[in-house]
Amino acid sequence: MTQVFFHCSNTKKVFxxxxxxxxxxxxxxxxxxxxxxxxxxxxRGSEDWRDWVLHVSDDQGDELFVVPFTFVLGKPH
Incomplete structure (x- = not known):
C-alpha cells in the first residue's frame, strides 16, 4: 500500500x-x-473542464501518471 495524491490543474488554477x-x-x-x-x-457546475489535468503523485512527490479530464468526460456533444 502507498499514499498517493491527486492534484488538479489547468493553465490558471491548481487544486x-x-x-x-x-x-x-x-x-x-x-x-x-x-x-x-x-x-x-x-x-463545480458548468465550468469548462476540457483543459484540466489530474496529476497523481506518490508520497515522495514523484508523478506516477496524469489523467486529462477529457479522458473521463469524453468529447462534448
Missing amino acids: LDYNGAVVNDLAEARDHATRVVQSFTNM
Missing part, C-alpha cells in the same frame, strides 16, 4: 490534495483518479 489516499496498486489509484475527476466536474 492541491493535501490528504491523498492509500491505494494498493496503480489500478486502484486510476479508479480513485476517475472518481476525483467526476467529483470535480459534478460539484
Whole structure:
C-alpha cells in the first residue's frame, strides 16, 4: 500500500490534495483518479473542464501518471 495524491490543474488554477489516499496498486489509484475527476466536474457546475489535468503523485512527490479530464468526460456533444 502507498499514499498517493491527486492534484488538479489547468493553465490558471491548481487544486492541491493535501490528504491523498492509500491505494494498493496503480489500478486502484486510476479508479480513485476517475472518481476525483467526476467529483470535480459534478460539484463545480458548468465550468469548462476540457483543459484540466489530474496529476497523481506518490508520497515522495514523484508523478506516477496524469489523467486529462477529457479522458473521463469524453468529447462534448
